[in-house]
Amino acid sequence: MSSCFKITHQSKNSLARTGILTTAHNKLETPFYMPVATKGAVKNINHIQLQDLDFNCLISNAFINYLRPGLDLISKAGGLHKFSGWNNSYFTDSGGFQLILDHFNPVINDEGVSLKNPFTSKKEMITPEKSIEIQNILGSDVAMCLDHQPVFGKDRKDYLESTIRTIEWAKRCIDFHKSNSNKLNSKQLLFGIVQGGNHIDLRQMCALALTKLDFDGVALGGFGIGEAQKDMYNIIYQTKKYLLIDNPTYIMGIGSPIEILNCVENGADCFDSVYPMRMARHGLIFTANGEIKIDRGAYKEDFSPLDKECDCFVCKNHSRAYLHHLYKTHEQNAHVLLTYHNVYFVQNLIKNIRLSIKEDNFLKFKKEFEKKYKK
Numbered sequence: 001m002s003s004c005f006k007i008t009h010q011s012k013n014s015l016a017r018t019g020i021l022t023t024a025h026n027k028l029e030t031p032f033y034m035p036v037a038t039k040g041a042v043k044n045i046n047h048i049q050l051q052d053l054d055f056n057c058l059i060s061n062a063f064i065n066y067l068r069p070g071l072d073l074i075s076k077a078g079g080l081h082k083f084s085g086w087n088n089s090y091f092t093d094s095g096g097f098q099l100i101l102d103h104f105n106p107v108i109n110d111e112g113v114s115l116k117n118p119f120t121s122k123k124e125m126i127t128p129e130k131s132i133e134i135q136n137i138l139g140s141d142v143a144m145c146l147d148h149q150p151v152f153g154k155d156r157k158d159y160l161e162s163t164i165r166t167i168e169w170a171k172r173c174i175d176f177h178k179s180n181s182n183k184l185n186s187k188q189l190l191f192g193i194v195q196g197g198n199h200i201d202l203r204q205m206c207a208l209a210l211t212k213l214d215f216d217g218v219a220l221g222g223f224g225i226g227e228a229q230k231d232m233y234n235i236i237y238q239t240k241k242y243l244l245i246d247n248p249t250y251i252m253g254i255g256s257p258i259e260i261l262n263c264v265e266n267g268a269d270c271f272d273s274v275y276p277m278r279m280a281r282h283g284l285i286f287t288a289n290g291e292i293k294i295d296r297g298a299y300k301e302d303f304s305p306l307d308k309e310c311d312c313f314v315c316k317n318h319s320r321a322y323l324h325h326l327y328k329t330h331e332q333n334a335h336v337l338l339t340y341h342n343v344y345f346v347q348n349l350i351k352n353i354r355l356s357i358k359e360d361n362f363l364k365f366k367k368e369f370e371k372k373y374k375k
């Protein structure tokens with residue numbers, strides 16, 4: 001049973017719930033979305049802006065920080081929080097997702113992942129123990145187990161093999177995490193990761209195994225790489241049946257408004273994704289009435305705000321025409337302003353989701369939001 005998480009309100013007619021996740025740095029009200037700060041910075045939005053928008057938690061990447069700038073430098077600075085000047089919570093992803101990327105030339109076996117460091121060309125071996133050691137040194141609030149995520153579309157036997165390996169690695173991660181004294185953050189939490197692809201039975205097998213290992217929370221990984229959305233929601237729903245009710249549940253790689261709503265409905269407590277920031281850089285903007293592409297010619301003389309229902313400073317001060325002009329002329333500020341709006345939009349959605357759960361109104365809120373957003 002996890003003592004770091006307390007459910008404060010359970011929705012009556014769905015799995016949606018609100019709660020508090022307590023870390024070494026602060027208390028995080030769930031559900032929450034984590035902007036992705038792979039290298040300790042979120043693209044085109046700074047820490048002060050994020051704090052002003054009530055973001056209390058970022059997610060960084062242990063493996064990427066390990067490669068560059070390296071643990072020696074971050075240690076000298078006093079850990080990842082001090083190095084990056086972020087005084088709220090940090091999750092760190094172990095890097096299981098990056099380790100499968102071809103440009104690292106990974107070779108995966110039961111021991112761990114061997115790969116070529118792209119900056120030094122040296123061979124590296126990332127084991128479950130090494131991954132936890134890296135996250136200990138970074139001092140994150142929530143560390144993630146090293147998992148084996150197969151590339152999307154593999155055969156069932158590959159998913160079975162990677163699921164069994166993920167469970168074995170989870171055992172090694174939790175053993176190392178418990179035995180290794182963490183000087184920088186003695187209250188560091190550890191989450192296990194459920195893999196299994198689209199195979200419900202493998203997902204459930206993995207979930208059941210993780211619940212026996214006394215993790216502080218459980219994540220579902222392997223999404224956002226090509227599966228159908230309806231499959232993902234069903235996997236979450238079916239997997240939740242095998243998780244402890246009071247385990248905080250983190251859906252990795254999810255950040256579009258519609259996905260967030262559906263994951264919350266199925267009992268998700270937190271998310272991370274580059275989606276809002278990446279879409280802003282591609283000119284795709286979230287609005288209450290759906291997504292718009294700011295580079296379209298139709299906005300050249302449109303002096304209305306991005307979203308009439310949004311009260312962020314971009315919508316209060318700037319028109320679609322102005323933002324269209326900045327975007328089309330490759331002005332850097334276009335990315336800054338559009339990112340701010342998208343991130344604000346997601347945070348506002350999350351706040352409204354929490355409120356609707358507390359008021360036992362979540363499904364009605366979801367239905368109304370989707371009706372306008374998808375029209």
Ligand SMILES: [Zn+2]
Binds near residue numbers: 306
């Ligand atoms: Zn706005």
